[in-house]
Amino acid sequence: xxxxxxxxxxxxxxxxAGGTDLxxxxxHDSPFAGxxxxxxxxxxxxxxRGIRTASGALHVGSLTTAAELEGHELVARHARALQDAASRxxxxxxxxxxxxxxxxxARHPAPDMATALLALEATVRVAVAPQDVRDVPxxxxxxxxxxxxxxxxxxxxxxxxxxxxxxxxxxxxxxLGTRRAFSRARLAGALxxxxxxxxxxxxxxxxxxxxxxxxxxxxxADGDPVAALGRDLxxxxxxxxxxxxxxxxxxxxxxxxxxxxxxxxxxxxxxxVEGGDAR
Numbered sequence: 056x057x058x059x060x061x062x063x064x065x066x067x068x069x070x071x072a073g074g075t076d077l078x079x080x081x082x083h084d085s086p087f088a089g090x091x092x093x094x095x096x097x098x099x100x101x102x103x104r105g106i107r108t109a110s111g112a113l114h115v116g117s118l119t120t121a122a123e124l125e126g127h128e129l130v131a132r133h134a135r136a137l138q139d140a141a142s143r144x145x146x147x148x149x150x151x152x153x154x155x156x157x158x159x160x161a162r163h164p165a166p167d168m169a170t171a172l173l174a175l176e177a178t179v180r181v182a183v184a185p186q187d188v189r190d191v192p193x194x195x196x197x198x199x200x201x202x203x204x205x206x207x208x209x210x211x212x213x214x215x216x217x218x219x220x221x222x223x224x225x226x227x228x229x230x231l232g233t234r235r236a237f238s239r240a241r242l243a244g245a246l247x248x249x250x251x252x253x254x255x256x257x258x259x260x261x262x263x264x265x266x267x268x269x270x271x272x273x274x275x276a277d278g279d280p281v282a283a284l285g286r287d288l289x290x291x292x293x294x295x296x297x298x299x300x301x302x303x304x305x306x307x308x309x310x311x312x313x314x315x316x317x318x319x320x321x322x323x324x325x326x327x328v329e330g331g332d333a334r
Contacts, residue, residue: 056100056214057185063212067092070214072118073154075145076161102182103156103216106130116217117156121168125150135322136226136245140171143230156215159193160200164297165243165258169197171228173264174245174256177218179203188216197263224249227318231303231311241301244308246315251275255312259301260294270312281309 062068071094081088104116106127113133124130124141131138144167158168177193196203226247242259253274258264273283288294
């Protein structure tokens, strides 16, 4: 980790883990590619690997692939929305390479695993120095991923080591429409329920996934979630236009949330956490 952080100090250095977005951008000579001078391969950093439970939380290393999440017992037990998202992301070839950290920092309106992590209110562990590892709310990281290593020249050298998810939530993730081959989802939704508190997240309506705060509050208070969804859509310019361009309607979004609720509630309550490590 110390060597990687030092390498990232050099101009034009960029993180390389799964590489599913990075290598495509470089191959197609995107505007971003012009700023890349060297790749810093972080796949050997032990602190960014593994899936375990401890102190009432599920810990997932940033180098964990979607395929690893899809078949992991601890993820199935404590973060079903994340498992749902991992199993539905892209194609098998990309699931075998794409990482949690890369999906979290992806500059896309609807990254599957990141949408689920936002619904689950994950905390992101970020190393800015070998002895300086910080816990940052996932919402903060996703609001400006460039600052945390997402290919932005404003970023200070940093490495996302993993995510931590408090256990005890029921959750689910779904997409509107099926994905073909390597294409990304245009609209997706994720939901978590902790006690009587709901958290609804949509991907595809904004530049990055966001919490539908009005709709979440309406579900908490047994209010009108459809009317609340309308307020969420009107709170930010462009959301209704994105929805229309996707060929979907607000009613279909509300139906998606109904399906998420049914799936989350129908699932058994997550069991008690026992300390352990599985790789």
